[in-house]
Amino acid sequence: MLIGHILTLTIFVPTAGAIVVALLPRKGRIVQWWTLLVSIVTFALTLHFPAHFAYGQTGFQFVENCSWIANPAIRYHLGLDGLSMWLIVLTGFLSVVGVLASWSAIETRTKEFYFFFLLQQTAMIGIFAALDIFLYYCFWELSLIPMAILIAIFGRERGPRTALKFFLYTFIPSALFLVAILWLYAKTGTFDYVTMRQFLIANSALFTPNALFWAALAFLVAFAVKVPVFPLHGWLGDTISDAPTAMAMVVAGKLGLYSILRFNLGLFPAQAREFAPWMIALAVIGILYGACIALVQTDIKRLIAYAILSALSFCTLGIFCFSLSGLDGAVYQFINEGVSGAALLALAGFLYERYETYDMQRYGGLAARLPVLATLFVITCMSLIGLPLFNGFVGEFLILSGSFASHHGWVIAATVGVILAAAYMLCMIQRIFYGPESAMVAERPVARFSAREHILLWPMAVLMLAMGVLSPFWIRAIDQGVAGLADSATHTISYLEKR
């Protein structure tokens, strides 16, 4: 059954849910249950898209397109392609995960938390669905505000300071981004993504290369901060370590990387190729730099933050090598990162709920007390370090093998990151779970792994495995979404022949 206006419905169900949250009484766990219900409904709605997606059909599907403001011409234009479809499903999935992960971690001011949490879901789904750049920008900004507020209120001790940092990092480039959008509008007379793309391809002669270069750069910087790309990652460590788990799960990665693909590669393909050497270098530096710092962290969440920096830099590398399999791999990898990174943050959160510290040095020998948690932790780490048959391997392999033909040296350097990833993850596992029991672990009685935790994590573990084994199920849609962004095969061969 095809539902009309399904995208609008999916975007605004969480908003409606948020309004109800504001009206609910602060009693018991009503707010939690309600938010969980809304998240499940949203997730179920997102599953509508893969079920009804027409594979093999290019262009956008589930399109809704009507005028919003006549002048300036802003349209309410929504649509999905293979690139954005799974990202919306992922967002829906992570909203359920987020509620379950926050269930007992957020005990005070739950109404505020879940209100902004649901608003954030609307914003993120909107970002992936919007095909009008102004509309997109509205969702983009909307996603930043609840995030900053949630970090400020619910973050660990340094919450407000971290929120300010996050705010500075993301708002200043957003302002430049807005200027670039307005400039483009002035030049092309449209905010509509599809129209603008056609216009830019058809009339590239109208622009001086310099002008497009600066516009593309403004886009790129705004997105690169959000990914983050080295050296714009200054906010990441603090944000991941201080933000509530549900926010840390979604703060990095998919939004920025999706936007780079959609706008930088979609609207400014020539400029993207101009930036490519720089971006590839920054990506490889980011992979190694993140991994090396993760190696010497003692704080679990900071280690995860730098691991995320390293892992997402793989995606950046795959994107800016412009090979089809590299792009497929990059998209697949940031979906993987969404799942496995979220699982790892949830696990870290569960440890924190039990022991109130993220300091690894105080842990030790926990595997004997929490065997299930240890097992899931190891599975998640194996997925993140790209063990074959787990999701991470498929993405990593596609990125690296796809990029190798044109960039031998960089890819070999990036592959060193695979070794380092094993090193920092196994060090973390060992410090927390293996070795003799630490004083803290030995003294404190510990809550067993609860049913909620089982329900949250086992499906994620199964998903990691399923995505590692049945990758064509996801990739055939992604392939179609990114096909137009890649260099043609002949292009790749000419790279090879140049060498």
Place this chain on the structure above:
Amino acid sequence: MNSSLHLWLIPLIPFAGFLANGLAGRKLPKALVSAIALIATAIPFTQVAWLWFNFHAAPAPYFEHLGTWIQTGAFRAGFDLQLDQLSLVMLLVVTGVGFLIHIYSVGYMAHEEGYWRFFAYLNLFMFFMLTLVLAENFLLMFVGWEGVGLASYLLIGFYYLKNSAANAGKKAFIVNRIGDFGFLIAMFLLVARFGTLSFSGVFAVVAQHPEWQGGFLTAIALFLVLGATGKSAQIPLYIWLPDAMEGPTPVSALIHAATMVTAGVYMIARTHVIFNRSPLALSVVAIIGVATACFAATIGIVQTDIKRVLAYSTISQLGYMFLACGVASYASGMFHLVTHAFFKALLFLAAGSVIHALGGEQDMRVMGGLRRKLPVTFWTMTAAVFAISGLPPFAGFFSKDEILYQTFLAPNGGKVLWIVGLITAFLTSFYMFRLWYLTFFGESRYRNRSLPEHGAAVHASSTSTLVLEAEPEPHAHSHDTHESPWIMLFPLAILGILSLIGGWIGIPAALGGNNEIARFLDPVFGSSGTLQGSNQLALTLAAVSTLVALAGWLLAHLFYFARPALPARVSSQLRGVYTLLVNKYWIDEIYGALVVTPLLLVSRYVLKALIDAGLIDGATYGSAYAARGVGAIVQRVQSGNIRSYAGWLAVGAAVLLIFTYFGFTAHFH
């Protein structure tokens, strides 16, 4: 062969066993856990045996396509399996020896708390190892390749509450990852050049281009070698294997002796089409092999821990197999792989039986005189010692001799490699008979020291309790040294027989045999690999290596039986050499000082403290202060003065107007 052989069952049944024991094993009785694990290994073994009888003569490989795993653009990799003579030999070894070791483990691990966990991991290992062997493309082989690494990691760290065990597991995984890095780069090169990772696809293209010699094929081969040195514990990545002895002894036998560590040899044999095109890569393999063989043997001489002696001997024997591959005699490498699987598994299991009898004691200096107390262990171990030392007619004699013979004949081999190989044979015979004498002969030096002090292992139980016990848990009357139960002795007996007769599948023509195994593998390697010299030469070389083995035995007899005071005298006279060997050439320390410490120091002080916390964070806060400065200026604007507000409003409106006029409408076409 038209009907399907259902090869997919071979790896998936152990996987089912893993899932059953891994998910539910905690709650199952031990008998059921072991039944599941044994059945999950017995079925593949039976199937492989059946395949052996029905398939061994088939001229062409059999393929099975189970579906697509990864597909983008023109690239596709699938779950494709392949059966040919090479994989059949490996399958027999893995399932056969694997099954025996499963049986042994039922007895050996009987008193362990994590019994179910152990068998779950063991089945997981079987799954990955069989995937590795059956894979028809590099990518699926890599699944098994990294997967056995995972199983190895989990099993080495089985006693995870012991720091040494956890460290050893981590070290094994990371060092293997360095090798996997090579494997990955080789795959990237293959994808870039061939657009496929299928063995048959790549080899067919190579076969069409006889003009390709060296060049990028050398690059691919050398990266594959890096991978192989990791998994097969060769120089420069051998350092993880001695530490891996922290795992329970059956694990050392199965994974770190008989099967997993031979994966590198199997991989080189599997990709021989590429190696044959690259004389440079072959020479590298040969030199790595012979150097590792000799190097590890010298360390083996002075080790006192029974399992560590065996670990270094494994590294050394794998070196022989590398040497065989390096002189392009893949069949003899595989031959030695098979016989080595028999006698090395037996050596570990027998050592496990000794350790079991002595309540966890692994130090040979406090053993001795166990010949009478452990007769079955003694006799089976004797067969294995004779086999590894290369005494005819035991298994190791034929396979090792074939390697040395082929090395002698090969164009890139020659006398130098042969002589180093021979020296290694001497050292091998010496340290193995040293182990034999120290363990089984002379006076008993065992004092049954109180267990928690010595040889004790802290075991993690599955139910959040901490049990301090020996590894493995001693029986109530552990001071009474006694023979192991039949369930442990039965595998010993089978392997003992195989250590004796296992080499008869490859008796060379010079000794009146037919070299069956080389013929059997001919469809895979082609008959060109096996070089034929004169019978005279073959007999001479065989005689020389036998004499060398006897000389090693004689020297060990002198040192450790006839004149027990001699070793101490010699070691004090050769203090420098002895110190070097006892410290294993300080290789671990050198790697630590050259790689690990600098990496950590740079990461901690340069990257983390200086760049990340200093520069990048500093810039953030710097801009925050700047923003505050701007804010201060802006604050002045917010003066509360209505007239200035009106002025700003006017300015703003004017800017907007201008912007709208020129920006929005002028270009509105």
